[in-house]
Amino acid sequence: MGTNIPSNRALAQNGGTDSVMCADRSRFTFRQQWFDEVIRADWERHTQHLRGQKLQVLEIGCFEGASTTWILDNLMHDPGSTLISIDTFEGGMEHNQDSDNAAKYGLASLEDRFRANVARCEHVGKLEVLKARSDDALVDLRNRHAVFDFVYIDASHVAIDVLHDAVTSWPMLKVHGTMVFDDYTWKGFLEDCYNPRIAIQAFLHCAAPELKSERVESQIWVTKVPNRTNPTPNSDPEVYYWDENAGLKL
Numbered sequence: 001m002g003t004n005i006p007s008n009r010a011l012a013q014n015g016g017t018d019s020v021m022c023a024d025r026s027r028f029t030f031r032q033q034w035f036d037e038v039i040r041a042d043w044e045r046h047t048q049h050l051r052g053q054k055l056q057v058l059e060i061g062c063f064e065g066a067s068t069t070w071i072l073d074n075l076m077h078d079p080g081s082t083l084i085s086i087d088t089f090e091g092g093m094e095h096n097q098d099s100d101n102a103a104k105y106g107l108a109s110l111e112d113r114f115r116a117n118v119a120r121c122e123h124v125g126k127l128e129v130l131k132a133r134s135d136d137a138l139v140d141l142r143n144r145h146a147v148f149d150f151v152y153i154d155a156s157h158v159a160i161d162v163l164h165d166a167v168t169s170w171p172m173l174k175v176h177g178t179m180v181f182d183d184y185t186w187k188g189f190l191e192d193c194y195n196p197r198i199a200i201q202a203f204l205h206c207a208a209p210e211l212k213s214e215r216v217e218s219q220i221w222v223t224k225v226p227n228r229t230n231p232t233p234n235s236d237p238e239v240y241y242w243d244e245n246a247g248l249k250l
């Protein structure tokens with residue numbers, strides 16, 4: 001589905017100005033390079049239209065701050081811009097499988113690494129950190145009547161949590177705003193319910209009248225559009241109910 005996100009070709013024709021957008025990243029300490037090696041180049045291309053604008057950004061899941069620091073350095077230049085980042089700093093299911101795994105991901109010092117990294121950003125004063133489970137923090141933000149231009153969903157990868165994060169933050173996303181889902185293609189666990197994919201698919205189906213989406217490598221970029229709800233009544237009595245033998249086994 002098409003969106004207003006500029007294509008790589010359009011950016012190349014624009015003189016490749018994206019290449020100078022990102023500040024030096026060597027001042028940060030990251031144990032994991034997920035964001036910088038896999039995602040950053042796509043974000044630099046796909047956020048060109050947001051540069052310099054007054055933006056309210058919500059990040060759900062920040063780990064050691066790789067995406068947080070990038071947002072602070074690249075999307076927070078307007079004096080009125082703000083970033084809210086939610087994390088428990090306890091790691092997700094994929095980080096907590098056993099003590100070796102927890103050590104590999106450095107969970108014991110995760111929050112300290114995050115705080116040290118964001119402190120090295122010029123615009124750290126625009127960052128509010130909500131140290132909480134996302135299901136609690138998002139309800140608090142709804143009660144605060146928060147609204148956002150950009151929402152990044154990358155906390156728990158358990159499908160029902162991803163679905164909750166999407167459904168709860170969606171009403172807070174402005175029309176023409178952007179929501180990005182990470183790890184659409186990730187399959188860290190064999191059961192569908194422990195991976196984001198089915199939640200992202202369900203959300204895209206359920207909110208279809210209000211969105212356009214584009215797959216960008218392992219991520220799904222969503223643009224919220226004015227509601228196009230236009231239901232077609234089903235007037236055929238032969239197919240008025242779903243075939244009870246089709247679809248999910250309950």
Ligand SMILES: C[S@@+](CC[C@H](N)C(=O)[O-])C[C@H]1O[C@@H](n2cnc3c(N)ncnc32)[C@H](O)[C@@H]1O
Pocket residue numbers: 034035060061062063064065066067068086087088089090091092093132133134135154155156157161
């Ligand atoms: C994949 S990491 C985020 C990576 C980060 N966005 C980046 O690009 O560097 C997922 C993070 O979500 C957090 N998390 C997991 N479940 C959560 C939940 N239910 N509520 C809040 N944070 C959660 C973990 O502590 C972890 O730091």
